[in-house]
Structures are given as structure tokens and as C-alpha cells.
Amino acid sequence: MSKQIHLAAHFPGVNNTTVWADPQAGSQIEFGSFRHLAETAERGTFDFFFLAEGLRLREVKGMIHDLDVVGRPESLTVLSALAAVTTHLGLAATVNSTFNEPYELAKRLSTLDHVSGGRAAWNVVTSWDAFTGENFRRGGYLDKADRYVRAQESLRIVRKLWDSWTEDQLVLDQAAGAFAREGAGAFADEGAHFDIRGRFGLPPSPQGRPVIIQAGDSEQGREFAASDADVIFSRHGTFQAGQTFYKDVKSRLPKYGRSEESLKIMPAVTVVVADTDDEAIEKAAYIREQQVSGPTALVLAELLWGRDLSAYDPDGPLPAEDPVVGSSVTQGRVGYNDPFPIVAEWRAQAEAHGWSLRQTVINQQNRQTFIGSPTTVAEAINHHVQADAADGFVLVPHLTPSGLDEFVDRVVPLLRDRGAFRDEYAGTTLRDHLGLQA
Amino acid sequence: MIVGLEIDGAGGDPAAWRGSEVDPRAILTGELAVRAVQRAEAAGIDFATFVDALEAPDDVPDRVSVRLDALGLAARVAPLTQRIGLLPTITVTHTEPFHVQASVATLDHISGGRGGWVADVSSSAEAAAVIGRREPASAAETWREARYVVDVSRRLWDSWEDDAIIRDASTGRYVDRDKLHYVAFESPTFSVKGPSIVPRSPQGHPITAVRVNTPEALEAAGDADLVLLPESEDLPTRLAPLVVVSVVVRPHVDGVEQLVELIAEWAAAGADGVHLRPGSLELDVPVIADELIPRLRERGLVGAADRGGSLRGRLGLGRPANRYVGSGR
Numbered sequence: 058m059s060k061q062i063h064l065a066a067h068f069p070g071v072n073n074t075t076v077w078a079d080p081q082a083g084s085q086i087e088f089g090s091f092r093h094l095a096e097t098a099e100r101g102t103f104d105f106f107f108l109a110e111g112l113r114l115r116e117v118k119g120m121i122h123d124l125d126v127v128g129r130p131e132s133l134t135v136l137s138a139l140a141a142v143t144t145h146l147g148l149a150a151t152v153n154s155t156f157n158e159p160y161e162l163a164k165r166l167s168t169l170d171h172v173s174g175g176r177a178a179w180n181v182v183t184s185w186d187a188f189t190g191e192n193f194r195r196g197g198y199l200d201k202a203d204r205y206v207r208a209q210e211s212l213r214i215v216r217k218l219w220d221s222w223t224e225d226q227l228v229l230d231q232a233a234g235a236f237a238r239e240g241a242g243a244f245a246d247e248g249a250h251f252d253i254r255g256r257f258g259l260p261p262s263p264q265g266r267p268v269i270i271q272a273g274d275s276e277q278g279r280e281f282a283a284s285d286a287d288v289i290f291s292r293h294g295t296f297q298a299g300q301t302f303y304k305d306v307k308s309r310l311p312k313y314g315r316s317e318e319s320l321k322i323m324p325a326v327t328v329v330v331a332d333t334d335d336e337a338i339e340k341a342a343y344i345r346e347q348q349v350s351g352p353t354a355l356v357l358a359e360l361l362w363g364r365d366l367s368a369y370d371p372d373g374p375l376p377a378e379d380p381v382v383g384s385s386v387t388q389g390r391v392g393y394n395d396p397f398p399i400v401a402e403w404r405a406q407a408e409a410h411g412w413s414l415r416q417t418v419i420n421q422q423n424r425q426t427f428i429g430s431p432t433t434v435a436e437a438i439n440h441h442v443q444a445d446a447a448d449g450f451v452l453v454p455h456l457t458p459s460g461l462d463e464f465v466d467r468v469v470p471l472l473r474d475r476g477a478f479r480d481e482y483a484g485t486t487l488r489d490h491l492g493l494q495a
Numbered sequence: 496m497i498v499g500l501e502i503d504g505a506g507g508d509p510a511a512w513r514g515s516e517v518d519p520r521a522i523l524t525g526e527l528a529v530r531a532v533q534r535a536e537a538a539g540i541d542f543a544t545f546v547d548a549l550e551a552p553d554d555v556p557d558r559v560s561v562r563l564d565a566l567g568l569a570a571r572v573a574p575l576t577q578r579i580g581l582l583p584t585i586t587v588t589h590t591e592p593f594h595v596q597a598s599v600a601t602l603d604h605i606s607g608g609r610g611g612w613v614a615d616v617s618s619s620a621e622a623a624a625v626i627g628r629r630e631p632a633s634a635a636e637t638w639r640e641a642r643y644v645v646d647v648s649r650r651l652w653d654s655w656e657d658d659a660i661i662r663d664a665s666t667g668r669y670v671d672r673d674k675l676h677y678v679a680f681e682s683p684t685f686s687v688k689g690p691s692i693v694p695r696s697p698q699g700h701p702i703t704a705v706r707v708n709t710p711e712a713l714e715a716a717g718d719a720d721l722v723l724l725p726e727s728e729d730l731p732t733r734l735a736p737l738v739v740v741s742v743v744v745r746p747h748v749d750g751v752e753q754l755v756e757l758i759a760e761w762a763a764a765g766a767d768g769v770h771l772r773p774g775s776l777e778l779d780v781p782v783i784a785d786e787l788i789p790r791l792r793e794r795g796l797v798g799a800a801d802r803g804g805s806l807r808g809r810l811g812l813g814r815p816a817n818r819y820v821g822s823g824r
């Protein structure tokens with residue numbers, strides 16, 4: 058049997074890949090949009106529905122960035138509501154470990170798992186910066202070096218709370234009047250960041266533990282994923298980069314006593330489908346044009362260069378200056394640790410093809426991962442998975458909320474025909490879908 | 496009269512979960528709450544509150560010693576109801592104000608303008624110990640801080656003007672950033688820069704309720720839209736826009752006649768409504784829905800069941816103006 062593909066739907070939010078100006082684009086905020094995309098994903102028997110998080114509106118040169126989608130509802134609340142209108146789909150919330158307390162996270166995530174019948178997941182992200190911190194009591198007090206110390210400790214405690222009840226402590230004997238055994242859920246923990254004790258007020262949830270997703274890319278992030286995560290949400294969606302990342306992360310598992318199957322690698326990818334390959338290529342180019350307007354091209358270049366580039370014409374040549382490392386020209390996005398080789402590559406490509414700055418951004422940064430007819434896309438996706446460039450993908454549509462309709466209607470049946478993707482859900486929990494042990 | 500219903504486990508009676516009509520597992524799936532709120536909505540009840548505290552319920556073996564997060568439970572109920580207001584209890588002593596306001600605004604979005612919260616504090620040593628961030632503080636101190644949290648929440652709900660999202664394809668701008676505002680809020684114990692991450696919600700300001708259980712809470716209740724006042728308290732004048740009397744009821748045992756009379760008396764005394772805290776959700780809510788509410792309706796004390804629209808509209812409260820409109824930055 059073929060290796061089975063895992064698929065997730067990303068609700069397209071704060072990101073310049075979202076084409077909000079398209080006549081087909083709906084609301085980014087209304088519940089109906091979330092519901093439509095979730096129902097589409099469930100119709101396509103996807104593993105889970107994914108929501109990103111941002112805790113401060115992004116800024117460019119001290120002003121709120123206004124070109125992309127701005128704002129979004131809070132994830133766990135949206136997902137708890139989606140639990141009421143879906144039956145099998147996993148529900149994954151990105152929640153920051155720096156600006157939250159483990160006890161509260163454990164309680165909210167366990168609640169989602171209980172009310173959804175075992176479909177909750179936590180994508181643990183670690184933004185620690187002072188910019189985001191200005192919205193929180195703790196401020197930006199965390200050292201970058203400490204972000205994963207706190208994340209790992211948070212996760213360890215959250216798990217401890219989820220495990221704080223033994224199976225036999227929830228009695229529910231109505232005749233005898235025994236709801237739970239005394240002392241159930243007692244916990245205490247002391248570490249570098251937390252010193253807490255008490256009782257956890259929720260018994261084990263249907264999945265035992267909600268699924269853990271990780272999205273960091275640094276050395277520390279990869280170790281964190283290898284030691285603790287069930288799923289990695291990566292940005293390495295292309296074949297070569299995917300295989301390299303896959304090998305790297307999976308090779309880290311044995312030292313934590315884990316099998317290759319216990320960690321699923323699911324890169325974020327974009328897909329453009331049309332009747333024929335040629336039409337899809339044309340459609341993809343059109344979408345990229347919409348995604349990267351002149352002003353957006355400048356902002357994306359500013360993120361790379363770390364400089365104010367407003368004096369440049371996006372339809373002119375690339376900036377001549379060197380990039381600046383660690384600048385705060387743009388705030389609230391993941392920047393580049395080492396921009397020099399990327400700038401050099403952009404320059405080489407621009408020169409070779411005679412591209413303007415905007416054309417360079419379009420071609421270097423926003424190329425869709427899978428483009429083609431339904432058959433081409435299905436074969437490419439299956440090839441990536443069978444050749445261990447990924448275990449599956451998190452699909453990021455460019456339209457809200459209809460952006461996955463075509464994929465589910467036209468590509469998913471072909472993946473099923475190839476025996477590489479489920480026809481129907483075999484189990485009811487997200488762990489079941491991912492083939493993970495409880 | 497406004498009528499509210501409290502959702503707490505299987506009901507307020509410690510033994511409610513033991514009844515043969517109760518599936519205790521349905522407490523944890525949320526099904527018990529869903530059923531009760533749907534019944535209440537069909538009868539025309541205006542809002543439901545959801546009990547919560549930061550710390551776990553008391554560890555007493557013959558009682559329900561578990562509790563779902565009230566916000567998550569209210570969100571679970573939202574898509575399965577259409578007209579009833581949803582007010583989870585949210586404690587603010589240890590939870591980040593920025594998260595509190597974002598999640599309440601989100602509840603308002605996903606429920607189409609039926610969201611609110613019962614703002615509460617955590618003064619106990621147990622609550623302080625599960626977070627470990629600071630020592631337990633007195634009711635006076637925690638309520639003083641809670642008033643700042645209510646204040647900054649409303650500022651953050653105003654930090655987006657209603658028409659901030661412009662989706663202007665001609666200029667490529669999704670928002671008009673002049674209509675987004677930094678609240679730059681400072682209190683003695685916390686500060687928040689803003690703006691919120693959540694666009695202004697359908698009600699502008701979701702309903703803020705305070706349940707009076709201490710003298711300090713009574714003082715803070717002056718900031719609320721809706722006050723849940725214990726039966727023992729005298730009806731104060733002009734405490735908040737709406738004051739409802741919160742009462743433990745067991746109509747499946749006691750019948751409804753006395754209750755109808757009692758509610759009529761409160762109406763005469765100037766209460767704006769009543770908050771019913773049923774002993775058993777499975778036994779008492781059907782009697783409330785099938786007998787009590789129709790009797791109150793006959794007496795002209797409650798309105799039609801099928802009133803839709805926002806919770807504010809239903810409660811007769813206006814939609815607040817945005818304090819930042821026209822303020823520039």
C-alpha cells in the first residue's frame with residue numbers, strides 16, 4: 058500500500074498570499090467563512106483545519122501595515138464553535154507559549170478536545186519579541202535564547218496537567234454518588250519559568266492529549282519538534298528542500314526514542330489547479346500578480362533588505378545597497394537571519410531575466426508549490442509524499458473561503474484513486490487521522 | 496423583564512448530576528449545556544451565563560469536580576443557537592487583558608452579535624498557585640484591577656473603527672490605518688499598546704456583566720452593562736444600565752406559581768429582570784421553558800420568544816459610539 062498522505066486546510070489570514078481584492082473573496086472575519094472552509098476540508102476528509110496567530114498588528118516603518126489582511130478572530134474560540142458544526146475534522150490552533158500560562162492553555166485546549174470529541178491540536182509558537190510583548194503584562198522580557206526554554210517547559214507542564222488524572226479517577230457512579238476520586242488532577246511543578254501547583258479540573262480528554270504541532274525552523278526549533286511534536290508545519294514545500302528537511306528532522310528522532318512515524322512533516326504549500334497545465338500556469342501567474350502589487354513588492358523587499366526602500370520604484374531595478382541584519386523596519390513578521398545570500402540570488406536572477414524589483418519578488422518569493430491540471434497536481438503531491446519530501450501538506454489557499462473547493466472536488470478524488478488518501482475517516486480523533494498513538 | 500439562565504455542570508444542586516435523567520458524560524461533551532440553552536432560547540430566554548473560575552471546582556467526590564472552560568463551552572453553543580445571548584464567566588486577575596478582550600470580541604463575531612462576558616476576579620490562593628505569577632491578592636485589589644481590565648477591553652474594542660476594513664482594490668489597502676488606534680493604556684499593574692487583533696465586533700461592545708458576590712464586586716458593578724445581583728441585596732438605584740436579580744430556582748420541585756409572584760414583585764420594585772439558577776438543567780429548564788416563561792408572558796412580564804438581532808438590541812441597550820472616531824491617531 059502507498060504511504061498515506063496527510064492534508065490540512067489553512068484558513069488564509071494575515072499574509073500577502075491572500076487575494077482579498079478578488080471578486081470571489083469573502084469575509085476574513087465572519088464565522089460563515091471559517092465554517093465554509095472547514096466544511097470543505099471535512100468533505101475532503103482532511104486531517105485538520107489550521108488557524109495561525111498574530112498577537113500584534115504588523116507594522117512597516119512605524120505604521121500599521123495596511124496592504125495585507127489585517128486582524129482576525131481569536132483561534133480557540135473559533136475552533137470551539139467549529140466543533141459544533143463538524144464531526145471528524147481536526148481543529149488546530151496556533152497559540153504562543155511566551156504570552157500564555159500553561160495552566161490556562163491546558164484548560165482551554167482540553168476543553169476543545171472534550172467538546173470536539175478528540176479533535177484538538179496546539180501549534181506551539183514562540184514569538185518572544187518586545188514588539189509583541191507591548192500588548193502583555195510580561196512585556197518583552199524573554200531573551201531570544203529563552204523562547205524554547207519557556208516553550209518546552211510550558212509544553213511539559215501542559216502535558217503533565219493533561220496526564221494529571223489517571224483513567225480510573227473519573228468514576229461517574231450516580232447510584233453511589235461518586236463523581237470522581239478525591240485528589241484527582243493534583244499537580245505541582247517547579248522549573249526555570251514556572252512554579253505552580255493545584256488541581257486540574259478536567260479529566261483526560263478523548264485523545265488523551267491534544268496533538269502537538271511545531272512551526273519553528275531554527276536548530277532549537279527542530280530539536281523541540283523532534284523531542285516533543287506530533288506534526289511539523291514547515292515552510293520547505295519544494296521537493297529538494299523538503300527532502301533535506303525531512304531527512305534532517307527524522308534523523309533527530311531516534312535519540313528521543315521515537316519512531317519515524319511518530320512525527321508527521323507537513324509543509325505549507327499553495328496549489329493552482331485548472332483544466333490543463335497551460336491554463337494553470339497562466340492562472341498561477343495571474344494570481345501572483347494579484348498577490349504582489351507594487352507597494353507590496355516594496356514591503357517584501359524591505360523585509361529582506363531591512364531598510365526603508367520607499368524611494369525605489371517597484372517597476373525599476375533592485376536596490377543597490379547591502380541588506381541590514383536585525384533591523385526593525387518591519388515589525389511583527391519572521392525576518393531573515395542571513396539576508397545576504399538571498400539578496401545575491403535575487404540580483405543574479407533579476408539580471409539573468411531582466412526582471413524589475415516587483416517581478417523579482419513575484420518570481421523568487423511567491424511561486425506556487427503545485428501548479429497544473431488535477432492529474433498533474435495529484436501526481437506531484439503523491440510523488441512528494443512517496444519520496445519522503447513530506448508526509449503531507451498544509452494547503453494555504455489564496456482565496457477565502459472558497460479557495461479549497463476546487464482542490465477537494467477535483468484533486469482529492471485522484472489521490473483517493475491512487476490509494477494514497479482516505480476515502481472516509483477511519484477514526485474519529487485527530488490522532489486517528491494522523492496515525493499517532495495516544 | 497429580562498430573563499437569564501445560569502449553566503453550571505448539571506445544575507446548581509450538588510446532587511443534580513446523579514439524577515437518572517442525566518448522562519454525566521454530557522457535562523464534559525457540552526451536550527447538557529447545548530440542550531439547556533436551546534430549550535431556553537426556544538422559550539424566549541434572553542441570555543445564558545456560563546459559570547467558571549480559574550481554579551478547579553472543589554475536590555469533593557460526590558460533586559461535579561470538573562469544569563469546561565466557559566468561553567469554549569459558550570463558543571460550542573453559539574452556532575447551535577440563533578437568538579440567545581451568551582455570557583461566559585472570564586476571570587481577569589491572572590489572564591492577560593489582551594487575550595480576554597480578543598476572545599470576548601470573537602465570541603461576539605461568531606455568534607452574530609450575541610456575545611458578552613461575566614467579568615470576575617480570582618482572589619483565592621488556589622487560583623494564584625495554578626498560575627504562579629504573583630501572590631494572591633485581596634478582593635479589593637483584584638476588583639480594582641478588574642475595573643482597569645474592563646476599561647481597556649472596551650478601549651480595545653474601539654481600537655478598530657467600524658469601517659476600518661475598506662478593501663480598497665484601487666489603492667491595494669485592506670484597512671484604512673487612520674481608523675485603527677493604539678490604546679496605549681497604562682494601569683498600575685499592566686499596560687497594553689493595542690490595537691486589538693480582532694476587528695470591532697457586531698455589538699461594538701459585547702455585554703459586560705458583573706455578578707455581585709462581595710462588596711468590592713458591587714462597587715465594580717457600576718462599570719458593567721448588566722449586573723447580576725443576589726436576592727439578598729437591596730435593589731440599588733442606578734447601579735448599571737440593567738440590574739437583574741439572581742435567584743436559585745427548583746421549579747420541578749416547587750412549581751412555578753410562587754416564582755411568578757416573586758418575579759412580579761421584583762418587576763414592581765424596579766428590577767430589570769431575573770437570572771435563574773436552576774438546580775437541575777435536565778429537570779428544571781424544561782419547567783422554566785414550558786410553564787414559567789409562558790406564565791410570565793401571559794402576565795405581560797416578558798416579550799415574544801422569537802425576537803432576533805443583537806443581544807444589546809434584545810436588552811434595549813444602544814450600540815456604543817466609538818470613542819476614537821475622529822480622533823486622528
Ligand SMILES: Cc1cc2nc3c(=O)[nH]c(=O)nc-3n(C[C@H](O)[C@H](O)[C@H](O)COP(=O)(O)O)c2cc1C
Pocket residue numbers: 108109110111151153181182183184271272273274275276277278279290291292325391
Ligand atoms: C510555516 C510556519 C508558520 C508559522 N506560523 C506562525 C504563526 O501563525 N504565528 C506565530 O506567532 N508564529 C508563526 N511561526 C513562527 C514560528 O513558529 C517561530 O515562533 C519562529 O519562527 C521562531 O522560531 P524559530 O527561530 O525556531 O524559527 C511560523 C513559522 C513557520 C515556519
